[in-house]
Amino acid sequence: MVLTEELVLRVLADIKIEPRKFAALYVFRNSNDIFKALVVTILTQNTNDKNALRAYENLVRIIGDITPEKLVNIGEDALANAIKPAGMHRIRARKIIELSRVILENYRGDLTWIKDLPLDEARKALLELPGVGEKTADVILVNLGKLAFPVDTHITRISIRLGIAKSRNYHEIQRAWMRILTPDPSRYLEIHLKLIQFGRDICIARNPRCDMCGFREVCTYYISNVRGKDN
Template sequence: MELTEELALRALANVKIEPRKFATIYVYRSSNDIFKALVVTILTQNTNDRNALRAFENLVRLVGDVTPDRLVDIDEDTLANAIRPAGMHRIRARKIIELSKVILEKYGGDLSRIKDLPLDEAKKVLLELPGVGEKTADVILVNLGKSTFPVDTHITRISMRLGIAKSRNYREIQRAWMNILTPDPGRYLEVHLKLIQFGRDVCTARNPRCSVCGFKEVCNYYINNVKDKA
């Protein structure tokens, strides 16, 4: 049986999304500010959203309004200490200071122009910024209502187990989901978030809860490793 959008939506129907468990969407919806969303997304790299949000909130307490002009001249050690909960705090501090400098120099401290750019142009702007890779750019873009599908470690694991991707290649997995789903930014964001939460709660890295999984009938992992042993 093939994985369809209908089956995916049914399997994810009971997954509840709490914005505070997703740092980027929480910060962006609270502030409507692309720079703040970008900073917290950089803080999520190689850590979880809870730690990233703690680090971002420490940063808010330190500087008040998180803006490029407030961060560009901040002492690196002070910034690193504030964002310590996210891990790799010294590397991230340098990235955030460099990011602030570039945004001030190239865009006058305001990234709002990318909201009105076509997807490819907006992504190009983001990818040229320090500390911004493909996933970080896509996370920002989908939150801006652009038609892209970010892929994280949970989505990669789920995709490999389902068999809709043959490798961990970011773009292969992205294309697989975008081919399955209705081409709509709202649908992409919804499924992106629900898959992450599903990966946290059900399709976990160790001991996945296959007995309560709605993807069982199309999941290679379940069919090949669990079904006959259940």
């Protein structure tokens, strides 16, 4: 057997997506605002979505609407204190203020124009912003309905175990999933989210729950490390 889109959809069919468990998705759906989604995505870097959303909502309680102007004016100390739940709050505060300042100076605080750019130009514009890397850019792009497939630590782990990627290289893993899946932004977003939840619940970092996994027969990790022991 090989990993096909049909199998992926079948295995992930029962995975439920709760928006509050995905900070960027939750903020984007509630605001349709690129800047707000960038801020919360930066808060998710090297922490979990729950802590990132707590930090973001704490910031909302303190300053109200999240805008570049307000984040520049609040100052680094106050911002760092507000986003403590996400961890690394001083580093994140500096990143967010730098991002806000660049958007104010270069784009008058407005990023809505990115929505209308072709994919490559939109990605280039996002990657030129401070604090925005490949994954953050792709999270924004796919939520804008563009053909991007973000890769996080869960998807990396799943991909290597399945054997569709031989390394942790972001683009290798991204290309592998984009070859398997129908090129449709809504499909990419759906599978991206469901794979993350699958990685949280089933294909966990230690002691993966292979007995509950529908990918067993195409999974190199299971075939090499588990199946023989079960027989």
